[in-house]
Amino acid sequence: MAKKPSRHFVCRACGAVYPKWAGQCEACGEWNTLVEEAVEPLAASSPRASGKGRRVKLEGLEGMAAPPPRTQTGIIELDRVLGGGLVPASVVLVGGDPGIGKSTLLLQAACRLAGKGERVLYISGEEAVDQIRLRALRLGVGTAALDLAASINVMDIVATLEAEPDVKAVVIDSIQTMWLETVESAPGTVSQVRACAFELIRLAKRRGFSLILVGHVTKEGALAGPRVLEHMVDAVMYFEGDRGHQFRILRAAKNRFGATDEIGVFAMTDRGLEEVSNPSALFLAERRGNIAGSAVFAGLEGTRPVLLEVQALLSPKSGDGAPRRAVVGWDSGRLSMLLAVLETRCGLKLSGMDVYLNVAGGLKVAEPAADLAVAAALISAASGVPTSSGEVYFGEVGLSGEIRQVAQADARLKEAAKLGFDHAVLPRRVARGSARSKPPEGLALREIGHLSDMIS
Numbered sequence: 001m002a003k004k005p006s007r008h009f010v011c012r013a014c015g016a017v018y019p020k021w022a023g024q025c026e027a028c029g030e031w032n033t034l035v036e037e038a039v040e041p042l043a044a045s046s047p048r049a050s051g052k053g054r055r056v057k058l059e060g061l062e063g064m065a066a067p068p069p070r071t072q073t074g075i076i077e078l079d080r081v082l083g084g085g086l087v088p089a090s091v092v093l094v095g096g097d098p099g100i101g102k103s104t105l106l107l108q109a110a111c112r113l114a115g116k117g118e119r120v121l122y123i124s125g126e127e128a129v130d131q132i133r134l135r136a137l138r139l140g141v142g143t144a145a146l147d148l149a150a151s152i153n154v155m156d157i158v159a160t161l162e163a164e165p166d167v168k169a170v171v172i173d174s175i176q177t178m179w180l181e182t183v184e185s186a187p188g189t190v191s192q193v194r195a196c197a198f199e200l201i202r203l204a205k206r207r208g209f210s211l212i213l214v215g216h217v218t219k220e221g222a223l224a225g226p227r228v229l230e231h232m233v234d235a236v237m238y239f240e241g242d243r244g245h246q247f248r249i250l251r252a253a254k255n256r257f258g259a260t261d262e263i264g265v266f267a268m269t270d271r272g273l274e275e276v277s278n279p280s281a282l283f284l285a286e287r288r289g290n291i292a293g294s295a296v297f298a299g300l301e302g303t304r305p306v307l308l309e310v311q312a313l314l315s316p317k318s319g320d321g322a323p324r325r326a327v328v329g330w331d332s333g334r335l336s337m338l339l340a341v342l343e344t345r346c347g348l349k350l351s352g353m354d355v356y357l358n359v360a361g362g363l364k365v366a367e368p369a370a371d372l373a374v375a376a377a378l379i380s381a382a383s384g385v386p387t388s389s390g391e392v393y394f395g396e397v398g399l400s401g402e403i404r405q406v407a408q409a410d411a412r413l414k415e416a417a418k419l420g421f422d423h424a425v426l427p428r429r430v431a432r433g434s435a436r437s438k439p440p441e442g443l444a445l446r447e448i449g450h451l452s453d454m455i456s
Ligand code: TYD
Pocket: 096, 097, 098, 099, 100, 101, 102, 103, 104, 105, 135, 138, 139, 268, 269, 270, 271, 272, 273
């Protein structure tokens, strides 16, 4: 029998294993993510090693199928993304860039939960207990009955949790600092991260507490990313945002107990993360009316309507070569397509111009429904005529300049009316089966079929 190699190469981003090094991971397409690691031997207790197994019980489809009980953390934005609260014996992975606010969010959630009389443990491998105390003080939650520990040794943590019978939830901050002595590699490597997570998850399932793992997303460096754990946990949430901006978005990427299209919106303040129950008002707070090149987009984030300001700036081409196309918060390929449509189908001359496009507030928009608002901002910038300050836009633009239907028009209109907008520009209704309910009070609709209708 051929001798098994003692070392192999593992992708830090997705965990794929290769016998040889390569510049790019074939599984996830990331570059320079393969690192050499020791091959971990199969555990002695594995069934293959002992050759014996027990019969498992087979059951029918019929029977009790109650929805899982939930423990609400009391942070509504977090509970919404979780699908209604924490599920006992489930594991949630919260990923995000370093410094984005993961520890802050989870410390706040843990304190809130502890304040409701639940037994909650917050175990940090990154900060000393005193540091966490200081942070809690600053967050105004310094008196919560939370149990803190600073440890990176998973066996110690398991032993501690075994001796604590009534624990409801455990936060591990972060999984990349955890260490299992039976695994040869250093903390943060794919094999350590997986092995540590496996031990903790097994314990959570057996003891019935909710486990929350923090995982740093790392583009560079030698840490294994949260993606290597995605298949092992019940729910994966990413905490996103721009460090230059105040607000943060919690987004579910996987949820065995709820929908994945919900988002939670928070603002990072000097007293920690505040819930934002009305994100549109936050995103539009700094908008100044009567400026050419600005248009308000009625968008959707998950199932939630959100109004955003799209800003465009045109300036005569500087220097030789191709004109500049700079985009923040939107897809640059989509901008090129819209510029071509505006030029070819609507006769707007833009090729001699540098174009700058920005979604104000730092949010990233992925919906094609934003086309019409972007077009409105571009047309307004080109003509120097501001869009009306009470107007919102949504609709997808096709290559011939036609305006196409988008999902959830009613929800978008309702949000616009709620924020005091009085006009909406949207795709023309197609005849069959698209009965739109009456527009909300105070909102006039302008339905258009072609982009050139906006210019006239
Ligand atoms: P943190 O939760 O430590 O990030 P992570 O755990 O994701 O690495 O948050 C760090 C940042 O948040 C830090 O740069 C400072 C900022 N912050 C505030 O603005 N206000 C606060 O009350 C706290 C606790 C942190």
